Amino acid sequence: xxxxxxxxxxxxxxxxxxxxxxxxxxxxxxxxxxxxxxxxxxxxxxxxxxxxxxxxxxxxxxxxxxxxxxxxxxxxxxxxxxxxxxxxxxxxxxxxxxxxxxxxxxxxxxxxxxxxxxxxxxxxxxxxxxxxxxxxxxxxxxxxxxxxxxxxxxxxxxxxxxxxxxxxxxxxxxxxxxxxxxxxxxxxxxxxxxxxxxxxxxxxxxxxxxxxxxxxxxxxxxxxxxxxxxxxxxxxxxxxxxxxxxxxxxxxxxxxxxxxxxxxxxxxxxxxxxxxxxxxxxxxxxxxxxxxxxxxxxxxxxxxxxxxxxxxxxxxxxxxxxxxxxxxxxxxxxxxxxxxxxxxxxxxxxxxxxxxxxxxxxxxxxxxxxxxxxxxxxxxxxxxxxxxxxxxxxxxxxxxxxxxxxxxxxxxxxxxxxxxxxxxxx
Amino acid sequence: xxxxxxxxxxxxxxxxxxxxxxxxxxxxxxxxxxxxxxxxxxxxxxxxxxxxxxxxxxxxxxxxxxxxxxxxxxxxxxxxxxxxxxxxxxxxxxxxxxxxxxxxxxxxxxxxxxxxxxxxxxxxxxxxxxxxxxxxxxxxxxxxxxxxxxxxxxxxxxxx
Numbered sequence: 372x373x374x375x376x377x378x379x380x381x382x383x384x385x386x387x388x389x390x391x392x393x394x395x396x397x398x399x400x401x402x403x404x405x406x407x408x409x410x411x412x413x414x415x416x417x418x419x420x421x422x423x424x425x426x427x428x429x430x431x432x433x434x435x436x437x438x439x440x441x442x443x444x445x446x447x448x449x450x451x452x453x454x455x456x457x458x459x460x461x462x463x464x465x466x467x468x469x470x471x472x473x474x475x476x477x478x479x480x481x482x483x484x485x486x487x488x489x490x491x492x493x494x495x496x497x498x499x500x501x502x503x504x505x506x507x508x509x510x511x512x513x514x515x516x517x518x519x520x521x522x523x524x525x526x527x528x529x530x531x532x533x534x535x536x537x538x539x540x541x542x543x544x545x546x547x548x549x550x551x552x553x554x555x556x557x558x559x560x561x562x563x564x565x566x567x568x569x570x571x572x573x574x575x576x577x578x579x580x581x582x583x584x585x586x587x588x589x590x591x592x593x594x595x596x597x598x599x600x601x602x603x604x605x606x607x608x609x610x611x612x613x614x615x616x617x618x619x620x621x622x623x624x625x626x627x628x629x630x631x632x633x634x635x636x637x638x639x640x641x642x643x644x645x646x647x648x649x650x651x652x653x654x655x656x657x658x659x660x661x662x663x664x665x666x667x668x669x670x671x672x673x674x675x676x677x678x679x680x681x682x683x684x685x686x687x688x689x690x691x692x693x694x695x696x697x698x699x700x701x702x703x704x705x706x707x708x709x710x711x712x713x714x715x716x717x718x719x720x721x722x723x724x725x726x727x728x729x730x731x732x733x734x735x736x737x738x739x740x741x742x743x744x745x746x747x748x749x750x751x752x753x754x755x756x757x758x759x760x761x762x763x764x765x766x767x768x769x770x771x772x773x774x775x776x777x778x779x780x781x782x783x784x785x786x787x788x789x790x791x792x793x794x795x796x797x
Numbered sequence: 798x799x800x801x802x803x804x805x806x807x808x809x810x811x812x813x814x815x816x817x818x819x820x821x822x823x824x825x826x827x828x829x830x831x832x833x834x835x836x837x838x839x840x841x842x843x844x845x846x847x848x849x850x851x852x853x854x855x856x857x858x859x860x861x862x863x864x865x866x867x868x869x870x871x872x873x874x875x876x877x878x879x880x881x882x883x884x885x886x887x888x889x890x891x892x893x894x895x896x897x898x899x900x901x902x903x904x905x906x907x908x909x910x911x912x913x914x915x916x917x918x919x920x921x922x923x924x925x926x927x928x929x930x931x932x933x934x935x936x937x938x939x940x941x942x943x944x945x946x947x948x949x950x951x952x953x954x955x956x957x
Contacts, residue, residue: 450812489804493812590815
């Protein structure tokens with residue numbers, strides 16, 4: 372109840388944990404774990420209730436996809452596609468950038484963004500080294516493409532996974548409603564990047580020839596495993612497309628694909644399970660407990676009432692508020708805890724008013740996913756790429772990235788505003 | 798360095814090596830750095846345990862030596878035990894420092910020899926001279942063995 376000791380304690384713990392997550396002083400999973408345990412220890416939420424707050428659909432979908440990707444990446448398929456694409460451009464840096472960005476965007480729509488950039492980064496670094504060219508334009512383009520591509524589908528980015536799981540919106544709903552916007556934003560982003568980087572993307576002809584010497588076939592490590600992985604992946608994507616019509620959850624589809632691939636691939640399960648990003652999985656679990664506790668004590672409902680007071684239950688105003696706040700906030704904050712907090716908030720707004728909240732989910736997804744492009748700390752993929760660049764002696768500073776990322780993020784949110792207005796709010 | 802970056806580096810190395818035509822096998826395992834202190838002398842080893850059942854042991858200090866590849870993890874400890882006991886024994890000798898110095902010099906000579914053949918077109922006559930000098934050196938080792946009292950009996954010498 373608002374005003375009670377539990378209510379105040381829950382708010383203080385939540386804000387403190389959130390602040391520490393933002394400050395990055397302590398590992399985000401460690402501090403979320405501590406916060407969740409504190410909520411249980413102080414009896415703000417019971418242990419059984421805490422377990423009930425965990426969204427196992429999100430967890431199942433994440434684990435299922437991670438298992439499949441970990442098996443697929445052993446085949447060298449991503450490197451094959453990247454090398455083949457680079458050779459198709461005859462070594463032209465701009466077209467290589469377009470090709471690698473497109474591969475990143477498409478892969479990100481189907482896989483986790485961090486996994487995608489980790490798969491594309493090695494090839495990018497080897498190609499830019501061969502071309503004797505700065506990898507920063509390529510890697511920045513890949514960051515932007517990963518976050519834009521991830522926006523397009525339910526499984527592309529954790530915010531979408533959480534929204535899909537909590538709202539019952541399916542894979543096709545996300546694809547139909549978000550992919551067109553993501554596609555337009557991707558094209559506009561590439562167009563702007565061409566102007567930003569065109570002077571830096573010039574190389575001598577003899578260096579271009581080096582790209583043609585790469586042999587994409589040498590990248591394939593296991594043809595049998597590749598065939599098995601691609602077949603299972605294709606059926607899994609088909610399963611995502613049909614899950615609403617056959618009454619299966621996306622998590623069930625992903626876990627089925629993962630278990631079948633693990634069974635037929637004969638890969639060592641110990642190695643595959645070791646590769647799962649358990650820190651991310653447990654971060655989600657503890658976050659669900661933290662937000663669930665906030666919901667339990669009535670804090671989310673109180674904030675929702677405040678939002679409804681401001682917007683007067685006006686859908687257009689609420690949607691634009693959700694879009695822009697999500698966009699700006701996600702540029703600076705971790706979008707996973709932000710979305711985890713926003714989901715029950717939007718559900719409460721729906722319960723307090725008579726408005727159709729479906730457009731609000733699209734506004735949240737567009738804002739949270741695209742907002743990640745705004746700064747170097749906006750999304751996990753950005754942080755990973757910045758780390759990779761630094762380790763390879765091509766440091767990109769926070770400000771240097773923001774000069775490119777933030778205006779492009781604002782452009783993407785403007786396009787999203789127009790898109791939402793024309794198709795859902797007009 | 799986080800696991801993510803380690804994996805990335807591994808991927809870059811693998812990509813480059815495969816493009817060079819190599820077959821690369823990725824064996825996950827644990828690298829052990831082992832250090833003993835023998836009256837001010839560091840005796841260091843490095844080895845890698847993994848699920849594949851091949852263990853590479855190398856001594857890094859007081860002079861580097863590829864000890865070998867073993868089929869069992871127990872062999873590694875056994876070899877280190879003997880090597881360390883032999884080092885302790887050798888340490889008692891007044892000539893220990895000289896022994897280390899000669900060994901280090903031999904390691905450098907090996908590198909000199911490698912560079913000679915990798916960077917220069919060495920004539921047949923000079924190659925034969927080098928071989929002859931090596932044979933003389935080998936004979937000197939055998940002659941010294943025959944003239945010296947054996948002091949370690951826990952295991953027989955691997956090469957003499």
